[in-house]
Amino acid sequence: MAYPRILTLIADRASTSLTAAQIRAGREMVAGDTPRILSEGEAADIPCPAHAFSQPSIAIIRAAFAGHAIDALLTPSRGRRKGLLVADMDSTIVTSETLDELSRHAGVGEKVSAITARSMNGEIDFEAALRQRVALLKGLSLAALDTTLNETRLTPGARTLVATMRAHNARCALVSGGFTWFTSRIAAQCGFDEHHANTLEHTTDALTGTVGEPILGRTAKLALLQSLAQARGVRLAATLAVGDGANDLDMLKAAGLGIAFHAKPIVRQAIETRIDHADLRALLFAQGYPAAAFVDD
Template sequence: MTHILTLVAQLEATSLTDAVVNRVRDAVRGGAPTVLSPGEAVDIPLAAPPDPAPLAAALGGAAIDAIVVKARGRRKALLVADMDSTIIQGETLDELAAFAGIGEKIAAITARAMNGELDFKQALRERVAMLKGLPVDRLERTWERIRMTHGARELVATMRARGAMTALVSGGFSFFTGRVAQALGFDLHRSNVLLDDGAVLTGAVGEPILDRDTKLATLRALAEQRGLKLSASMAVGDGANDLDMLQAAGLGVAFHAKPVVAAAAKARVDHAGLRALLFAQGYPATAFTGVD
């Protein structure tokens, strides 16, 4: 068998029963399934990538993600992850804007930028300029509101335990990436810098701005640094500025992504949490470390 179909259920909404698994197996003409987590995740070996239509029909709109990967080289030695709306819930810039009383205005620009409708650099400068004069202590108060995405800690800890490098690469801000990286154990983080005068934000962001080109360049540089082919890498993100690195990585996963990203990525997770990225690599739940 040359490929693997991994099914991952959103347990809050459904579960992988034998009936569901057998129905999918028949639809894709797969081999005997391997349970990775009872009711949550299974692997189904395939002789070739499945036809999407029968697979979708077999799933019947259930909250179950279907990820197809090559059987060879499933486990990745490099993880490059976006932060906002991927490793953490929500957008930190939008949270900051809420303290300035312009949350809805900035959130609208964020949504358009993440869907690829606006130039990322221009949109970032525009939004940051609107925060001019915001007291710097609002950064700490925003950090107190941040919640990690379910499975983030397991993803980073399990991959690191197996020798992988893990990098948090974000178009967001270093104030937050540094704290998230430390909390979850990422090996390194790269992001933008919000400028302040010691008391309030100046309304400017440090140059050069980390954008989609930088994310792709970072993926390539880290792979080269580790002596890895890009096929040995995994990238995950949700916005248009993640798309280039998702397409270049050995396994690029659009995570609860904007439509333009979900449509173009090699793999997508629309329902489950970040544990799905471990299941897609063939890890059973019993092998996870750092369990949330």
């Protein structure tokens, strides 16, 4: 019997393990078939029937695992593996907000971080917020860019995510509201095929406090998802987008699989498929990849 949906349970391997009892509980909630273990103690797929009134919503399933650092995803069983990955950078592929970290070296960290928080939660316009934050960096030495990059850490699973998808013929693009100075280097570290971001303008030795126009923001991220899919020759249903902030919302909603990753409240509320606990390996499990198929960099 073919089942139209898959319930995927994923544990945050850094803090817990997925137990047989938890898998059994998930199966019972959705009246599912025999589970498929994707990674022992970490992830499992449970085939389940079409949604019925008596079945719990994904919100209820997620709540059942609250406090256990386990993510629950409910996705269609067909077309799980995607041909295009479009990933946000800050607080997604890397663990920090690079602009916020850069601003600390200019002595305006608190001011910039406050603006970033409001922007990422959709409280203020992204483009205006970016110009405002960059203006505060005027005169900052270019050496601070290198220092910030050296302090920036990849999110666990980032390299594995990109390497595995590329090994299975997917194209991977880093699309950020940040800056090409960082995306070019982070894309190279992770193995992305391409990167797109904003231009941080500068003289020979210091930032000018301005950003190149037009600004790559929420609308531009969606447009890039669409154009990259067209160039790749795949439908939007065959795309995966991941991000955490309000400027990611449009592309997350348009992608075949849009995943909110450790996201801001406004994004968690709007996007049903989300990873709140696990690392970026979860995006591979969400596509049905077993850990045995992962390609480690």
